[in-house]
Amino acid sequence: MRERPATVSDADEVSFVERTILEALGEPWLRPLAHPFTGAEDFSRVLTEVPGAFFALGALADGADPARAPFNHSGHAIFDEAVLPYGAALHAELALRRAGQPFPALEPEESR
Structure with missing residues (x-):
């Protein structure tokens, strides 16, 4: 079995992701971890090849205790799927900003 290196995000890329989250989704969507995990x-x-940032989309079910909730890879994990459109929008925004393009406004159907 081949070992994986620790997950180490680039500080500039972390700032880029954090700024994008704040501007696109707002402050409640950014929750930096006090002790980020760097596991494999x-x-x-x-x-290890290109600068980047590892981040996670929180999807803890309503009323669940984060300290007792099963980890993501557990068969007992329950996710709040209502966050999925926000995650998709964030990934699209990150890609567009990285490409140097502004996030496009939705156009009315008749103008397309």
């Missing part, structure tokens, strides 16, 4: 992750190999 497939993405860690990407980060």
Whole structure:
């Protein structure tokens, strides 16, 4: 079995992601971890080649205790799927900003 390196995000890329979250979704959507995990992750190999940032979309079910909730890879984990459109929008915004393009406004159907 091949070991994976620790997951280490680039500080400038973390700032880029945090700024994008704040501007696109607002402050309630940004919750930096007091003690970020750096465990092995497939993405860690990407980060050894190019600058990037590992971040997670929180999807804890309503009323669940974060300290007792099953980890993501557990068969007992329950996710709040209502966050999925926000995650998709954030990823699209990150890609557009990285490409140097502004986020497009939706056009009325008749103007397309």
